[in-house]
Amino acid sequence: MRPDIAAAHIAAWERIGAPGTWLTGKERVAIAAETRHALDCPHCAARQAALSPLAVAGAHRSLGVLAADDVEAVHRIRTDSGRIGEGWFRRVAAGAPEDRYVELVSVVVITVAVDTFRLGAGLAPLPLPASRPGEPGRHRPVGARPGPGFTHSLRPEDVTADEPDMYCQRTGAHILLALSLVPQSMVQWWDCFETMYETGPQMRDFATEYRAISHAQLEMLAARVAALNQCEY
Numbered sequence: 001m002r003p004d005i006a007a008a009h010i011a012a013w014e015r016i017g018a019p020g021t022w023l024t025g026k027e028r029v030a031i032a033a034e035t036r037h038a039l040d041c042p043h044c045a046a047r048q049a050a051l052s053p054l055a056v057a058g059a060h061r062s063l064g065v066l067a068a069d070d071v072e073a074v075h076r077i078r079t080d081s082g083r084i085g086e087g088w089f090r091r092v093a094a095g096a097p098e099d100r101y102v103e104l105v106s107v108v109v110i111t112v113a114v115d116t117f118r119l120g121a122g123l124a125p126l127p128l129p130a131s132r133p134g135e136p137g138r139h140r141p142v143g144a145r146p147g148p149g150f151t152h153s154l155r156p157e158d159v160t161a162d163e164p165d166m167y168c169q170r171t172g173a174h175i176l177l178a179l180s181l182v183p184q185s186m187v188q189w190w191d192c193f194e195t196m197y198e199t200g201p202q203m204r205d206f207a208t209e210y211r212a213i214s215h216a217q218l219e220m221l222a223a224r225v226a227a228l229n230q231c232e233y
Contacts, residue, residue, distance in 0.1 A: 001123070004195055005195055005196055009118075012114055013129045020103050020182075023103050023107070025133065032108075035108045036111065043058045045079075048080055053076070053083060069096075073092045078108060089151075090150075097140070098150075105185075106189050117196060141162075141180075197222075198211065
């Protein structure tokens with residue numbers, strides 16, 4: 001494994017155990033644990049096999065730590081994200097700030113990314129991090145606006161001095177706006193993702209190959225994985 005990828009995984013794991021913006025360290029570690037557990041859930045398997053997940057009654061086999069709505073969110077994002085709709089989002093996010101849901105998504109996708117990379121590389125999964133004490137900051141960007149997805153987002157032109165330098169050399173493409181309502185979560189995800197893939201400028205620099213395989217090979221692999229995972233983006 002490249003040293004920068006190993007370092008990115010360690011940093012991402014340590015961040016999962018720390019208090020976030022809307023979730024405690026304990027909650028974040030519990031979400032990571034439930035993300036791993038979702039792959040062995042019979043209810044999720046039945047849903048995946050059904051024409052519609054709504055056609056399957058029953059309950060998730062969970063670890064019993066998270067609330068029911070959090071379990072549903074984690075399991076659905078992990079196992080059947082291609083069929084998530086706004087109605088489902090409104091139900092599972094009801095009664096809590098949508099910011100909290102965005103942070104939950106970030107923990108799930110970081111866990112999946114690190115675990116999947118290590119599985120593909122023939123490495124054992126990392127032990128879950130210990131949770132660290134502390135309360136979440138509960139900071140909501142003042143410039144957040146509705147859309148373009150189900151939640152509010154913080155576009156580059158609306159970032160204030162109170163937010164981290166979350167866009168750097170990144171564009172305001174929709175995929176970058178997905179976690180922007182919680183800037184800390186967005187930065188944590190993109191720091192990990194870009195190390196494993198390529199940075200924005202590198203992706204658009206077709207005259208230089210930054211990895212052991214070419215731009216075309218990278219995109220072919222990404223497209224194939226996206227198709228298999230029903231990534232609608």
